[in-house]
Amino acid sequence: MTAHETLKKYYGYDEFRPLQEEIIQCILDKKDVLVLMPTGGGKSLCFQIPALLLDGTCIVISPLISLMKDQVDSLKANGIAAEFLNSTQSFAEQQEILEACYRGEVGLLYVSPEKLLTDLDVISNMAKPSMLAIDEAHCISSWGHDFRPEYTKLGYLREKFSHIPFVALTATADKITRKDISKQLNLKDPKVFISSFDRKNLSLEVRIGIKPKEKINEIADFIIKRPNQNGIIYCLSRKACEDISDKLRNFGIDANYYHAGMAAEDRSKIQEDFINDKLQVVCATIAFGMGIDKSNVRWVIHYNLPKNMEGYYQEIGRAGRDGLPSETMLYYNYQDLLMLNKFALEGGQADLNLEKLNRIQHYAEADSCRRKILLNYFSETLEENCGNCDVCKSPRKHFDGTLITQKALSAIARMDEKEGVTMLIDVLRGSRKAEILAAGYDKLKTHGAGSDIHQSDWQRYLMQLLNVGVLELAYDENFALKITPKGKDILFGRSKIELTVLPAILPKEKPEVEKRIRATKPSVPLEDLFTILRKLRQEFAQKEQVPAYIIFSDATLQAMVNAKPTNQFEMLQVSGVGEHKYHKYGQAFLDAIDDYLETPSSKKRKGDTYQETHTLFNQRLSPDEIAVKRSISTQTVYSHLAYLYLRGKITNLNELVSSTEVAEVEKAIKIIGATTAMKPIFEYLNEQVSYPKIRLAMAVIEKKSA
Numbered sequence: 001m002t003a004h005e006t007l008k009k010y011y012g013y014d015e016f017r018p019l020q021e022e023i024i025q026c027i028l029d030k031k032d033v034l035v036l037m038p039t040g041g042g043k044s045l046c047f048q049i050p051a052l053l054l055d056g057t058c059i060v061i062s063p064l065i066s067l068m069k070d071q072v073d074s075l076k077a078n079g080i081a082a083e084f085l086n087s088t089q090s091f092a093e094q095q096e097i098l099e100a101c102y103r104g105e106v107g108l109l110y111v112s113p114e115k116l117l118t119d120l121d122v123i124s125n126m127a128k129p130s131m132l133a134i135d136e137a138h139c140i141s142s143w144g145h146d147f148r149p150e151y152t153k154l155g156y157l158r159e160k161f162s163h164i165p166f167v168a169l170t171a172t173a174d175k176i177t178r179k180d181i182s183k184q185l186n187l188k189d190p191k192v193f194i195s196s197f198d199r200k201n202l203s204l205e206v207r208i209g210i211k212p213k214e215k216i217n218e219i220a221d222f223i224i225k226r227p228n229q230n231g232i233i234y235c236l237s238r239k240a241c242e243d244i245s246d247k248l249r250n251f252g253i254d255a256n257y258y259h260a261g262m263a264a265e266d267r268s269k270i271q272e273d274f275i276n277d278k279l280q281v282v283c284a285t286i287a288f289g290m291g292i293d294k295s296n297v298r299w300v301i302h303y304n305l306p307k308n309m310e311g312y313y314q315e316i317g318r319a320g321r322d323g324l325p326s327e328t329m330l331y332y333n334y335q336d337l338l339m340l341n342k343f344a345l346e347g348g349q350a351d352l353n354l355e356k357l358n359r360i361q362h363y364a365e366a367d368s369c370r371r372k373i374l375l376n377y378f379s380e381t382l383e384e385n386c387g388n389c390d391v392c393k394s395p396r397k398h399f400d401g402t403l404i405t406q407k408a409l410s411a412i413a414r415m416d417e418k419e420g421v422t423m424l425i426d427v428l429r430g431s432r433k434a435e436i437l438a439a440g441y442d443k444l445k446t447h448g449a450g451s452d453i454h455q456s457d458w459q460r461y462l463m464q465l466l467n468v469g470v471l472e473l474a475y476d477e478n479f480a481l482k483i484t485p486k487g488k489d490i491l492f493g494r495s496k497i498e499l500t501v502l503p504a505i506l507p508k509e510k511p512e513v514e515k516r517i518r519a520t521k522p523s524v525p526l527e528d529l530f531t532i533l534r535k536l537r538q539e540f541a542q543k544e545q546v547p548a549y550i551i552f553s554d555a556t557l558q559a560m561v562n563a564k565p566t567n568q569f570e571m572l573q574v575s576g577v578g579e580h581k582y583h584k585y586g587q588a589f590l591d592a593i594d595d596y597l598e599t600p601s602s603k604k605r606k607g608d609t610y611q612e613t614h615t616l617f618n619q620r621l622s623p624d625e626i627a628v629k630r631s632i633s634t635q636t637v638y639s640h641l642a643y644l645y646l647r648g649k650i651t652n653l654n655e656l657v658s659s660t661e662v663a664e665v666e667k668a669i670k671i672i673g674a675t676t677a678m679k680p681i682f683e684y685l686n687e688q689v690s691y692p693k694i695r696l697a698m699a700v701i702e703k704k705s706a
């Protein structure tokens, strides 16, 4: 079997993603490789397919027991023999698995690094390793963000298994870690594959200066408009997680919280429920998400500005691993900045932390395509604007902000650069608070000079000024505002400054949001079918005690909704439906789709088109004539005829395919093995039976066997 055939047969996918095929070829050529792909990029296939094609067992080293089980369940769901070994299993269980390996019945064996190293001899004698895959390989590097000391001992394996390929995989992009991985693992002249880290399916949006109460309302509204979609809200503190979750529950939203301060069992319950689609929303600190592979997280919200770009990118990356459009939203305001500045100063490496905070602040304030800035941070360049971030969707407008900037700078100067943002705004707006009177700030010329600008708008202008370096925060002086040389030039009229029109005062902000919501939602009848299929998937998931996305991913359900397959052949064309899954679930999903198409409310989108073909067929038009008359392809007409035949609407196809031809196709299938692709049959029959005839013959065979 070729790599491509394996892809279709087991995974039900038609095409490799970029680099997958090259990586697989390299491994089959017994070369070491290092794979860098973003989360959701499709790393797993890169070692799983060679594992299926090589003799022996592929040993997969993976750091997290929870992920191991998930991966093994996914593989088994596709009919691939995989097992894992770890300390949670009894000796007898482990023995059984090793014996199965010895009998050559296990294609992939997942182990933790500790397990592999303690039982190295037993494992290598029993399993006959065909290759070694080191997942999450950045764990070996102390430069990385997730260093695990037990990984470092893996370096010695390269010597021991000198004749098999090693494959290291990671989603960590930075150069130092990358070099270190290859060095620490002693990889032999590895071929390095780096795919783009751009996740086009994630939309990017930043909302600046929204007050807490409005923020909760907005988020609740967002979630309520997406009833079937799971998402994560990242919060800065444990308390915030709990608060936000409570508030959302008051809106009737199925939310809960997750943070490191909870008992382990409570945490795993939340995680399980989320993975199994039994909990819609998790409010979490960054601790959540490490151990999960859930592919259908549809949105991620950051309730506050994250500490740095690395964390932000990793967290939004947990959305949309299945490749379907997914939304990300970042809320950012001045209080976040103060709090994060404090954190940055408290931890070690204050300079580095502040610099990193600076970069994400810059991203949040961006005036140009956000994705460009994001990728740029990870040393990648994007030629075109992405079209999928809020800046691209509503380009920013600018105005001459010299005057209002001068008002702010003048007030700061007159307060001797001793005050912070809150005091400054109060003075500009002409407040008569006791503190202001006590300091005599009510006597300043600028007192009340900015009363026409709303308090929150002032905040946002000041954030722009901080971001462009007109102002600075003195961290060591209680965050007093200082005027930079660039600011002095503006204050003294030596230069001008452009400010960005605040997004809220851009026209049509609300409709834009609504439009976007509409755009991501399929039309009503289509969504109904999606919900039906989702429920069916949930039934199987419950019965088999695996997460729903292991049965079929959201992407696969969506593909079914789009294609509305009505027979085995069409179902197997759907991306993500491999042979094993077809045999287990195919009929149930076909029946559900069939029921849906039969209900009057579905508008019989597909039923109508079959009916038209049927009518013309009854008028004794040939398939070619029907195609011309209906302006559809002949191929489609044949597919309709097969459908009608399978449902008993057409009683025989004798005029289009002879019984001899059917017999030949049947024989070919017996010899080639059950297949859904017509090409091997066509080739086996020396190209003597045309594709349309093969198509109809397959329908006849299917009906006979049903």
Ligand code: ADP
Binding pocket: 013, 014, 015, 016, 017, 020, 037, 038, 039, 040, 041, 042, 043, 044, 045, 295, 321, 322, 323, 553, 575
């Ligand atoms: P990673 O390990 O890089 O985070 P995965 O290997 O889990 O990513 O793949 C992410 C998702 O993409 C999975 O649902 C997987 O089945 C799917 N996928 C991988 N390769 C392909 C492909 N060639 N065509 C379609 N879907 C794919």
Ligand code: ZN
Binding pocket: 368, 369, 370, 371, 372, 385, 386, 387, 388, 389, 390, 391, 392
């Ligand atoms: Zn953009």
